[in-house]
Amino acid sequence: MAYKISTKYCWYDDETKIVKMYFINGIPFTFDELPHYASSDAELVKLADRNRAYDPEDMYRYSFYLIDEEVHPCLFPIELENPEEMPVDE
Numbered sequence: 001m002a003y004k005i006s007t008k009y010c011w012y013d014d015e016t017k018i019v020k021m022y023f024i025n026g027i028p029f030t031f032d033e034l035p036h037y038a039s040s041d042a043e044l045v046k047l048a049d050r051n052r053a054y055d056p057e058d059m060y061r062y063s064f065y066l067i068d069e070e071v072h073p074c075l076f077p078i079e080l081e082n083p084e085e086m087p088v089d090e
Contacts, residue, residue: 003071003078005085009034009044011053018048022087024073028054028062032087 003024012019012031018038019031031054038044066072073086080086 001079002081003073004081005073005083007085008051009047010051011048013055015053018044019054021051021054022085024066024071027066028059029066029072030063030074030087031059 006023006026008021008023009018010021010031011017012021016039017036018034018041020034021028021031023029034044063072067075070076071078073080
């Protein structure tokens with residue numbers, strides 16, 4: 001079974017910043033922080049407002065669920081439909 005990676009812009013940390021959230025089959029597993037001025041970009045705010053907001057506790061729970069199931073794409077070798085969508089380590 002191949003899993004699909006997707007991304008969305010979401011509010012994070014008590015809706016204090018916008019992040020690019022990465023999902024595997026709809027479950028968030030990591031995010032990229034955006035520059036601090038992203039939360040004043042009208043287009044990004046509109047996109048983030050359409051999506052659920054997340055906090056560190058949410059990410060903790062989702063990450064441990066994926067780890068328990070051995071499908072966390074940053075930690076386990078799994079088959080992905082679109083591996084090019086994975087976040088890039090810098």
